[in-house]
Amino acid sequence: MHAVIVTGGKQYRVTEGDVLRIEKLEAGKDGKVEFDQVLLLSDGAENIRIGTPYVEGSKVTATVEGQGRADKVEIFKLRRRKHYRRHQGHRQSYTEIKITGIKAGKK
Numbered sequence: 001m002h003a004v005i006v007t008g009g010k011q012y013r014v015t016e017g018d019v020l021r022i023e024k025l026e027a028g029k030d031g032k033v034e035f036d037q038v039l040l041l042s043d044g045a046e047n048i049r050i051g052t053p054y055v056e057g058s059k060v061t062a063t064v065e066g067q068g069r070a071d072k073v074e075i076f077k078l079r080r081r082k083h084y085r086r087h088q089g090h091r092q093s094y095t096e097i098k099i100t101g102i103k104a105g106k107k
Helices: none
Strands: 002-007 010-015 019-023 032-035 038-042 048-050 059-069 073-079 084-090 093-103
Touching: 002 032, 010 019, 010 093
Parallel strands: none
Antiparallel strands: 002 010, 002 038, 019 093, 032 059, 038 048, 059 093, 073 084
């Protein structure tokens, strides 16, 4: 069974046991997280449920594996021959989660 969930303004296709990095959540290590914004549920080619916009009564549960920050992204702007240089860096925070269960709601 897999599902498509929304978190942090992004959509993720998940199955039970997946480990993924999402936008930072305020949850400690080994904390439980529930996602109730499920766009699609599927357990094969014949049983597909698409929400309008969300599948009613369904939820995806996960545990927090850890928090971290991604690799640095360098931003460098340059205008040649104009003495214009700007240098900036950014590290995005993330939460690493492991999907523990997908619960389908009523039909």
